[in-house]
Amino acid sequence: MPEIDKSDRAMTSVTAQEALDFHSQGRPGKLEISPTKPMATQRDLSLAYSPGVAVPVKAIADDPATAYDYTSRGNMVAVISNGTAILGLGNLGALASKPVMEGKCVLFKRFADVDSIDLEVDTENVDEFVNCVRFLGPSFGGINLEDIKAPDCFIIEQRLREVMDIPVFHDDQHGTAIIATAGLINALALTGRDFNTTKLVCNGAGAAAIACIELIKAMGFNAENVILCDTKGVIHQGRTDGMNQWKSAHAVKTDHRTLTEALRGADVFFGLSAKGALSTEMVLSMAPRPIIFAMANPDPEITPEEVTQIRDDAIVATGRSDYPNQVNNVLGFPYIFRGALDVRASTINDAMKIAAAEALASLAKEDVPDDVAAAYQGNRPRFGPQYIIPVPFDPRLISAIPIAVAKAAMETGVARKPIADLTAYGQQLSARRDPIASTLQRIFERVRRQPKRIVFAEGEEVQMMRSAIAYANQQLGTAILLGREDQMRETAEREGIDLDRPGIQIVNARLSKRVGAYTDFLYARLQRQGYLFRDVQRLINNDRNHFAACMVALADADGMVTGLTRNYSTALEDVRRCIDAKPGHRVIGVSLALCRGRTVLVADTAVHDMPSAEELADIAEEAAGLAKRLGYEPRVAMLAYSTFGHPSGERSERVREAVKMLDKRRVDFEYDGEMAADVALNSRVMEQYPFCRLSGTANVLVMPAFHSASISTKMLQELGGSTVIGPLLVGLDKSVQIVSMSAKDSDIVNMAAIAAYNAGT
Numbered sequence: 001m002p003e004i005d006k007s008d009r010a011m012t013s014v015t016a017q018e019a020l021d022f023h024s025q026g027r028p029g030k031l032e033i034s035p036t037k038p039m040a041t042q043r044d045l046s047l048a049y050s051p052g053v054a055v056p057v058k059a060i061a062d063d064p065a066t067a068y069d070y071t072s073r074g075n076m077v078a079v080i081s082n083g084t085a086i087l088g089l090g091n092l093g094a095l096a097s098k099p100v101m102e103g104k105c106v107l108f109k110r111f112a113d114v115d116s117i118d119l120e121v122d123t124e125n126v127d128e129f130v131n132c133v134r135f136l137g138p139s140f141g142g143i144n145l146e147d148i149k150a151p152d153c154f155i156i157e158q159r160l161r162e163v164m165d166i167p168v169f170h171d172d173q174h175g176t177a178i179i180a181t182a183g184l185i186n187a188l189a190l191t192g193r194d195f196n197t198t199k200l201v202c203n204g205a206g207a208a209a210i211a212c213i214e215l216i217k218a219m220g221f222n223a224e225n226v227i228l229c230d231t232k233g234v235i236h237q238g239r240t241d242g243m244n245q246w247k248s249a250h251a252v253k254t255d256h257r258t259l260t261e262a263l264r265g266a267d268v269f270f271g272l273s274a275k276g277a278l279s280t281e282m283v284l285s286m287a288p289r290p291i292i293f294a295m296a297n298p299d300p301e302i303t304p305e306e307v308t309q310i311r312d313d314a315i316v317a318t319g320r321s322d323y324p325n326q327v328n329n330v331l332g333f334p335y336i337f338r339g340a341l342d343v344r345a346s347t348i349n350d351a352m353k354i355a356a357a358e359a360l361a362s363l364a365k366e367d368v369p370d371d372v373a374a375a376y377q378g379n380r381p382r383f384g385p386q387y388i389i390p391v392p393f394d395p396r397l398i399s400a401i402p403i404a405v406a407k408a409a410m411e412t413g414v415a416r417k418p419i420a421d422l423t424a425y426g427q428q429l430s431a432r433r434d435p436i437a438s439t440l441q442r443i444f445e446r447v448r449r450q451p452k453r454i455v456f457a458e459g460e461e462v463q464m465m466r467s468a469i470a471y472a473n474q475q476l477g478t479a480i481l482l483g484r485e486d487q488m489r490e491t492a493e494r495e496g497i498d499l500d501r502p503g504i505q506i507v508n509a510r511l512s513k514r515v516g517a518y519t520d521f522l523y524a525r526l527q528r529q530g531y532l533f534r535d536v537q538r539l540i541n542n543d544r545n546h547f548a549a550c551m552v553a554l555a556d557a558d559g560m561v562t563g564l565t566r567n568y569s570t571a572l573e574d575v576r577r578c579i580d581a582k583p584g585h586r587v588i589g590v591s592l593a594l595c596r597g598r599t600v601l602v603a604d605t606a607v608h609d610m611p612s613a614e615e616l617a618d619i620a621e622e623a624a625g626l627a628k629r630l631g632y633e634p635r636v637a638m639l640a641y642s643t644f645g646h647p648s649g650e651r652s653e654r655v656r657e658a659v660k661m662l663d664k665r666r667v668d669f670e671y672d673g674e675m676a677a678d679v680a681l682n683s684r685v686m687e688q689y690p691f692c693r694l695s696g697t698a699n700v701l702v703m704p705a706f707h708s709a710s711i712s713t714k715m716l717q718e719l720g721g722s723t724v725i726g727p728l729l730v731g732l733d734k735s736v737q738i739v740s741m742s743a744k745d746s747d748i749v750n751m752a753a754i755a756a757y758n759a760g761t
């Protein structure tokens with residue numbers, strides 16, 4: 001039984017405990033199934049099930065191609081494993097592979113809007129495995145095999161490809177090969193090498209390694225210059241120990257017997273083996289400007305730090321997301337299947353793989369536009385040794401790769417539903433991307449570059465402690481936990497939380513040397529509002545929100561997060577006693593609602609009860625400003641129950657008035673109204689009003705009053721399946737965010753990161 005190392009040494013960017021919590025919190029695991037049709041009435045039931053369902057059944061029986069029209073088959077992939085080679089962890093069995101397979105499904109959805117389901121097949125017998133999978137074809141548009149050890153994977157894939165008429169793609173082979181090849185093309189270009197003379201040594205001769213070597217050879221890499229090694233050393237002609245036909249196909253004539261010998265003077269190292277397999281001595285012996293792809297997961301054959309310590313001329317890539325140059329099949333499989341599914345490809349052939357590799361390689365060379373730069377740690381990357389391949393969050397991948405794959409499928413005659421207009425297809429693909437995930441990613445990356453001190457005001461709460469640790473671990477800055485230290489330590493001990501780690505600071509309000517300064521500061525603000533000095537002393541001594549807000553006001557912290565123990569409006573009142581609105585701004589709350597790849601900002605969801613026309617115009621300006629800061633081009637709809645005067649009514653007057661005020665202010669964003677929510681959000685309904693000034697459906701909704709804002713966002717969350725982030729506080733002079741009392745760790749970390757982001761980066 002492998003032991004779980006819960007120490008922080010297990011991983012650098014997240015702790016083992018965080019990983020377990022992430023998987024267990026809420027609904028266990030990472031996936032759920034949700035219906036695409038309503039199932040609310042007797043009629044729905046009659047249509048979805050008996051008798052209505054008989055109609056598509058007969059249609060499909062008559063013409064099998066209609067299954068793509070009447071079922072989810074065309075967008076559904078099975079992610080199938082038997083767990084015999086889980087990442088680089090080895091054979092840990094079918095059940096243990098489930099978190100990885102669920103993870104692959106989530107990546108399919110997140111990056112390419114492909115639906116998928118994980119199937120863990122509990123057998124190591126190749127015939128049994130093939131027999132289990134071969135009959136599942138009608139359920140799926142494609143089969144993604146995963147983490148099956150070599151050589152079984154080669155036989156399984158080959159046999160399934162022969163008997164199934166949908167793409168069968170072993171991701172560890174071909175996904176990896178496509179990405180590694182793309183990275184190699186670019187690394188060779190950067191170091192002035194070519195496919196003919198470059199000497200490459202690949203450590204590992206399993207699924208991923210063999211496929212990588214086969215793909216580069218298929219693209220013209222000189223086979224004589226490739227040496228493959230496995231646990232027994234160099235795979236040379238005449239070797240018999242530990243061999244199989246796939247290894248033999250790449251055996252070369254050489255006197256080298258060990259990886260050390262093979263690597264002397266080599267240009268390129270491909271690692272598809274295991275943690276730590278490449279030593280610094282071996283790296284030192286390589287040619288000038290060596291190319292090192294240490295792709296084993298979760299721990300590479302050598303870390304980039306280890307390479308940098310001994311030489312500064314290497315191009316290094318790993319399979320991990322916490323280093324530059326991530327050569328990982330996540331850059332491939334979602335998009336390759338997207339393209340293959342969209343043309344109903346019968347297979348994924350070499351031409352499609354090569355097209356994907358070339359598209360990926362050229363994307364890294366392209367200039368990175370503004371809206372994409374955000375996905376790159378806030379730095380606009382430039383093609384070079386630290387950037388040979390796009391990052392998984394690059395929003396251009398969703399259009400670039402599937403188009404290349406679909407086109408190659410059509411050109412090679414395996415597309416059963418060719419796409420006539422590839423430009424229109426590209427636009428549809430871009431619309432599948434979920435912008436908010438990139439937005440949050442960008443916020444995190446930006447903060448990482450300029451870490452901030454965030455005070456977690458309710459530091460004695462377990463969730464705050466966990467969130468503070470996650471904040472620090474993700475290198476977002478210093479997390480200041482406010483509270484009684486003895487109390488915190490007692491709770492931490494009970495919950496198994498280690499507070500003595502870098503990035504965590506404990507501030508005990510009662511013992512702080514800053515109590516006097518905070519009291520004087522707050523007394524000066526409140527003395528003419530009915531507060532005696534001793535009232536203010538009490539607020540500072542006893543109330544964490546006041547203390548934390550004063551820390552921020554007097555620059556002892558860059559931002560704060562609170563809200564777990566008090567309702568939103570009380571927490572906001574506490575903060576407002578200490579911090580004003582930014583000059584010329586209005587404090588409002590904006591919620592981000594994410595639903596089916598679409599994000600809308602809803603305002604004001606926190607502060608103004610029944611805003612006047614002027615206040616509504618201010619809210620529109622603040623919300624549009626936030627939208628811009630988050631990377632959206634705002635299209636603001638001023639919502640009401642009426643649309644452009646119909647039906648007329650007093651309540652809509654204010655909204656109309658607000659639109660006129662925005663006209664006078666000559667604001668620099670699109671807005672219009674008053675309009676009903678369906679006009680704002682549905683382009684077909686909006687077309688009824690050709691004079692409407694919005695260039696597309698609205699992405700910022702200004703609500704006529706707090707009650708409608710609050711009710712609608714909560715309904716979206718509970719009934720509409722939307723994820724709602726916020727309300728984010730906007731317009732305060734200092735950076736404060738308030739979470740809801742039911743916030744989970746991840747919500748708090750997001751809000752802390754947003755507080756840090758707003759604190760100025």
Ligand SMILES: NC(=O)C1=CN([C@@H]2O[C@H](COP(=O)(O)OP(=O)(O)OC[C@H]3O[C@@H](n4cnc5c(N)ncnc54)[C@H](OP(=O)(O)O)[C@@H]3O)[C@@H](O)[C@H]2O)C=CC1
Pocket residue numbers: 084085086087088089147148149150171172173176203204205206207208209229230231232242271272273274275277295296297298318319327328329330
């Ligand atoms: N970055 C990425 O996108 C991907 C990375 N990988 C990584 O590649 C590795 C292999 O995966 P996969 O091909 O699926 O697994 P397989 O089980 O199919 O193959 C493993 C291969 O690695 C060899 N090997 C293991 N340890 C060593 C060692 N210390 N020195 C030399 N060779 C060794 C084995 O040798 P032998 O044949 O002698 O047993 C075998 O040839 C894993 O770490 C995995 O995480 C895989 C897919 C994608």
Ligand SMILES: CC(=O)C(=O)O
Pocket residue numbers: 086087088147171172296297319328329330
């Ligand atoms: C990334 C991946 O698929 C692996 O390491 O197995």
Ligand SMILES: [Mg+2]
Pocket residue numbers: 087146147171172
């Ligand atoms: Mg894998």
